[in-house]
Structures are given as C-alpha cells and as structure tokens.
Amino acid sequence: MFSHSLFLTQTFSRPRFSLVSPRPRGTVVKTFQSRKIYSMEKIEHKQVKINDINMHIAEKGKGPTILFLHGFPELWYSWRHQILYFAAHGYHAVAPDLRGYGSTTTVSSKGGDASKFSIFHLVEDIVSLIDVIAPNEEKILVVGHNWGTIIAWYLCLFRPDRVKAFVALSVHFLHRNPDPAKKFADVFRVMYGDDHYIWRFQEPGDIESEFAKVGVKKVLKKFLTFRDPASIRFPKTEKFINSYDAPVALPPWLSDDDLNYYVANFQKTGFTEGINYYRALNLDWELLGPWTGAQVKVPAKFMVGELDLVYHMPGAKEYIHEGGFKKDVPLLDDEIVVMEGVAHYINQEKPEDVNNHIHHFFQKHS
Known part of the structure; x- marks a missing residue:
C-alpha cells in the first residue's frame, strides 16, 4: 500500500478509465489433504523446498500456469475463488503461502531478521517457485494483490523473461524516487x-x-x-x-x-x-537504486476498488489516470478498471467480476 508521493512527478496523456459496477525453484517434500472447506473441490496442497524456506502451495487444474500472490494479512486462501474458477477454465492455478505466512516455514533463521524479507528475497522465492510449478513453461501468467502485487511488479521488472502477462490488483507500480x-x-x-x-x-x-x-x-x-x-x-x-x-x-x-x-x-x-x-521497505529503497527510472515491460492490467485506501493515497489517482503509470509500464492495458463500491480485498469481495476481467485479459496473452 503506497502513495504516488514515492514517485517522480511527471505528466503524461491519460489512459482510458472504466468505473465498473460489480454484479449482485525446488523439491516437493510433502503432500497432504486439503482443508475441509474445500475438500470436495480437491485442491491439492504441497510443501516445496526453495531457497531457505519450505513453501506451501495450493494448486488445481491443468494448462497454462497462473500464479496468484497474496498480501498482508492473508494466505493462499485469499485466492480460493480464483483457483476454482481458473482450474475449471483450463488453467493450472497455483497460490502459495508467501515467505513467513501460513504453512510456509523457514529453513534457517526464524522471523527476527527483517533483511531476509527484502524485495529481492521475495522475488527470488517466486522465480524459484516458477521453476518448480512450471518446469516446461518459459513464461507464466501472474496475478497479485497487496504485497503480492508489489512482489509481482518487481518480478516483472527483474525477470520479464518469466512472465507472459500480469494482472495487478489494488497496488500500482512503485516508481522509486531517488531522493533519500x-x-x-x-x-x-x-x-x-x-x-x-x-x-x-x-x-x-x-x-x-x-x-x-x-x-x-x-x-x-x-x-x-x-x-x-x-x-x-x-x-x-x-x-x-x-x-x-x-x-x-x-x-x-x-x-x-x-x-x-x-x-x-x-x-x-x-x-x-x-x-x-x-x-525491509527502506532497505528495499536502498537496494533498488540501479533500477531507478526502469520501466516494467510486461503486458499488465490494473484493477482497484473505488474505496481502496491505496487508490486514495495522495497522488495515486493522478499517477494512475494521468499517464505516469503508463510511462512506467508501457504495456499497461489502456483500460484501468475501478470497481464501484468495492474496497481493498477486491478479489474476495467481487470474485466473479475480477475473474472475468483476469480471464479476458489472459486470453489475449496466453
């Protein structure tokens, strides 16, 4: 959750704006039964050893891989509706518990060292995970929300060779301001x-x-x-x-x-x-210096709730709608989706509408 005040101030042409009214890397070490709530849906759960953690993932379906990344304070479970929908529509849907969350456990140090949670650690986790869940796919599809979106933006920036297309929910791209x-x-x-x-x-x-x-x-x-x-x-x-x-x-x-x-x-x-x-945010700012001004060159789509606190941070709307966002992400879809009456947890609050937008966008890039 960030503000445009973090970014360089620029003015550009406006993208199309749509206010939508929603309708009423490693080795698998363990497999276990799904939680009761979704046992009938046969969502498979695994522990995957990557880097210095054992990462828990939930997955279902066969086809092109879509990786769903959650935020704070959430879990893989935040994507329950998306896993079921996209598995039923011919995709391999995967949602991990990110580093430090849920059934994902650390292998080495536990908890206290915040430097182990830098954006570089988080992106490295995801790159390694992609190697495991999609070994035969050069690139995959990615969806993020909240911190998952932030991680995914930097995945796209650092490793565009691994991402076909990205749907960002709630959080726009963080354009690093070089001012200390x-x-x-x-x-x-x-x-x-x-x-x-x-x-x-x-x-x-x-x-x-x-x-x-x-x-x-x-x-x-x-x-x-x-x-x-x-x-x-x-x-x-x-x-x-x-x-x-x-x-x-x-x-x-x-x-x-x-x-x-x-x-x-x-x-x-x-x-x-x-x-x-x-x-680790200020550490991130220091380490990201070489990428100041770099563009994200992956096809991307942005969706946000009209009541989302991120959308209402100072300068956010101007950055999103007046061209700064498009400048930083030149392959950003021209339609910015703002869901009327919807707040921060957009993918849980209005799953049908979110799923339809994601599906339509990914059909163009699969």
Missing part, C-alpha cells in the same frame, strides 16, 4: 504521522505487543473488514486499543469459516514475518 527523503517507509511518516500503520510496523516488537493484547481474531477482523478510503492508523492510546472490542459485522464475502481459517493460521505463525516485509 523519500525512502519507502519514511514517506508515510511524513504524510500521515507516527500513527500510520506502516510507520507503527517499523519498530520490532512494538505492534506485535499491541496485537498480543488484542488477540489475533480481533486484529484480523479490523484489517479484513476495513472499508475506509482513509488510511489505517494505530494510535498508541488505551482508548484505541479498547476500540477493538467494538462489535464488527463480517461482510457478505467473509464468512465465519473464512475468518477462522485465517485466525488459525495466524495464531500459529504470529504476525512478525508478514510485518517484516514493511520493515
């Missing part, structure tokens, strides 16, 4: 103050301590039900901590069973490793 005052994490503190969630995530153990007081279920409810176009804040006040106790109704797209699946996984893993992605 515009390091990725620091800029959020400048814009929003010390309470902004990305800045609160920077100090090791700080936010984890708060989350421990509140409990995993309430934390996940807060994130997954968030629909305010304003950004997420975590003030260091007792009043705010007590606010977690306020009743929260689950949206229609998130059942109690869905929430409980997330809860069970995060009770096992905690939040630290997922938060470490954010703690």
Whole structure:
C-alpha cells in the first residue's frame, strides 16, 4: 500500500478509465489433504523446498500456469475463488503461502531478521517457485494483490523473461524516487504521522505487543473488514486499543469459516514475518537504486476498488489516470478498471467480476 508521493512527478496523456459496477525453484517434500472447506473441490496442497524456506502451495487444474500472490494479512486462501474458477477454465492455478505466512516455514533463521524479507528475497522465492510449478513453461501468467502485487511488479521488472502477462490488483507500480527523503517507509511518516500503520510496523516488537493484547481474531477482523478510503492508523492510546472490542459485522464475502481459517493460521505463525516485509521497505529503497527510472515491460492490467485506501493515497489517482503509470509500464492495458463500491480485498469481495476481467485479459496473452 503506497502513495504516488514515492514517485517522480511527471505528466503524461491519460489512459482510458472504466468505473465498473460489480454484479449482485525446488523439491516437493510433502503432500497432504486439503482443508475441509474445500475438500470436495480437491485442491491439492504441497510443501516445496526453495531457497531457505519450505513453501506451501495450493494448486488445481491443468494448462497454462497462473500464479496468484497474496498480501498482508492473508494466505493462499485469499485466492480460493480464483483457483476454482481458473482450474475449471483450463488453467493450472497455483497460490502459495508467501515467505513467513501460513504453512510456509523457514529453513534457517526464524522471523527476527527483517533483511531476509527484502524485495529481492521475495522475488527470488517466486522465480524459484516458477521453476518448480512450471518446469516446461518459459513464461507464466501472474496475478497479485497487496504485497503480492508489489512482489509481482518487481518480478516483472527483474525477470520479464518469466512472465507472459500480469494482472495487478489494488497496488500500482512503485516508481522509486531517488531522493533519500523519500525512502519507502519514511514517506508515510511524513504524510500521515507516527500513527500510520506502516510507520507503527517499523519498530520490532512494538505492534506485535499491541496485537498480543488484542488477540489475533480481533486484529484480523479490523484489517479484513476495513472499508475506509482513509488510511489505517494505530494510535498508541488505551482508548484505541479498547476500540477493538467494538462489535464488527463480517461482510457478505467473509464468512465465519473464512475468518477462522485465517485466525488459525495466524495464531500459529504470529504476525512478525508478514510485518517484516514493511520493515525491509527502506532497505528495499536502498537496494533498488540501479533500477531507478526502469520501466516494467510486461503486458499488465490494473484493477482497484473505488474505496481502496491505496487508490486514495495522495497522488495515486493522478499517477494512475494521468499517464505516469503508463510511462512506467508501457504495456499497461489502456483500460484501468475501478470497481464501484468495492474496497481493498477486491478479489474476495467481487470474485466473479475480477475473474472475468483476469480471464479476458489472459486470453489475449496466453
């Protein structure tokens, strides 16, 4: 979740804008039965050893491979609707638990070293995974949401030879600003103050301590039900901590069973490793220096919810709709899809519409 304030300011011609009203690398070491919720759908689950982790993947179907990358605080499970749809439509659909999430376990160090969660580690994981899941395919199709989108943008930038086409949900491309005052994490503190969630995530153990007081279920409810176009804040006040106790109704797209699946996984893993992605942001900014100004040259399509907090960050809409995005991603599809009345978790909130857009785009590039 980032702002155009991270980017160089430029002005270009506008792409076409569409406001859509949605309808009402390694060795396989273990295979196990799918979770009960989708046991009848026969989604296959495997552990794959890549780099310094054992990565859990969920997969189904045969055909061209589509790799689905989730965000924070999520799991492979966020793609449950997409796995079933694309497997039924002639694709090999694969969704991993990313480094630090769910049933993906580290082989070496555990958790505390945020430098092990740099964008280069994350992209290396995905390149290695592609070698395993698609050994006979030169290039695959990729879909990302939230942090999964960020990882996929840099996969496309670093290794365009491995990606046929990419659908980005929620997060536009991060155009690195070379100004040291515009390091990725620091800029959020400048814009929003010390309470902004990305800045609160920077100090090791700080936010984890708060989350421990509140409990995993309430934390996940807060994130997954968030629909305010304003950004997420975590003030260091007792009043705010007590606010977690306020009743929260689950949206229609998130059942109690869905929430409980997330809860069970995060009770096992905690939040630290997922938060470490954010703690490595300034390191990412430093290491990405040689790619300043580089273009992503992979066919891409962008979709976002009208109420998504990322879409409402300062400068985001101007970057997306006034040509800066197209300049950075010259093969970006001319139609930018903004789903009316939809918030951040777009692929879960409106799976049918998202699936149709993804399918239509990939049919042109398969």
